[in-house]
Amino acid sequence: MLIEAKKKVRMPGIFLLVLGIIIEIFSLLFLSGLILIHYINYQHGIYQNPAFREDFYLSQVVVLIATAFQIFTAPVIIYGAAQMLKLKNYYLSLSAAILAMLPLSICFLPRLPIGIWALVILSDKDLKAEFSDSSNS
Numbered sequence: 001m002l003i004e005a006k007k008k009v010r011m012p013g014i015f016l017l018v019l020g021i022i023i024e025i026f027s028l029l030f031l032s033g034l035i036l037i038h039y040i041n042y043q044h045g046i047y048q049n050p051a052f053r054e055d056f057y058l059s060q061v062v063v064l065i066a067t068a069f070q071i072f073t074a075p076v077i078i079y080g081a082a083q084m085l086k087l088k089n090y091y092l093s094l095s096a097a098i099l100a101m102l103p104l105s106i107c108f109l110p111r112l113p114i115g116i117w118a119l120v121i122l123s124d125k126d127l128k129a130e131f132s133d134s135s136n137s
Contacts, residue, residue, distance in 0.1 A: 005087055005130035012097075012118040013085040019100055019114050020077035023107055027070040030105075034064060066104050073099045084118070090131035094122050 038060065046052065080096020083089040101115030102108075121127065 001126075002087070002130060005127050006085075008124070008127060009084050009087065009093075009121055012114070012121045013081050013093075015114045016081035016084065016096060016100055016118050017078060019107075019111060020074050020081055020096070023070055023077065023105075023111075024074035026105070026107060027067050027074060031064075031067050031071065034060065034067065070104050073102075081118075084122070087131050090122070090128055093131070094119070097122060 041056075046056075076092075077096045077099050080089075080092045080094075080099075084093035084096065097115050097118035099115075100111050100118065102111070
């Protein structure tokens with residue numbers, strides 16, 4: 001039964017793992033771009049205009065918070081997917097699937113179906129029993 005359970009979580013686990021890696025890479029690249037844009041705007045004196053500065057700062061803060069959230073949640077998705085593949089730590093695997101579905105970026109389009117797929121697989125009661133059996137041994 002353990003081999004069958006591992007086969008069942010293999011594909012959604014791999015997709016979740018790859019998704020977490022992609023989210024982390026793109027989030028770090030996006031953060032680098034934000035820093036570069038801020039630096040260029042500062043060098044060209046764009047922040048001297050008070051009306052522009054307030055709107056721009058507010059939008060940058062919102063984007064920065066969303067990006068930082070992704071940077072810190074992507075490792076949870078990666079680790080949860082790895083635990084899912086090993087059939088260990090059911091609740092972390094479940095958390096990874098839920099975090100994968102959060103609409104924080106353009107990566108939301110592939111995130112939603114992968115997260116739902118992982119949730120559907122993890123909702124199987126027989127599979128949940130395999131998680132608890134493997135974590136006790």
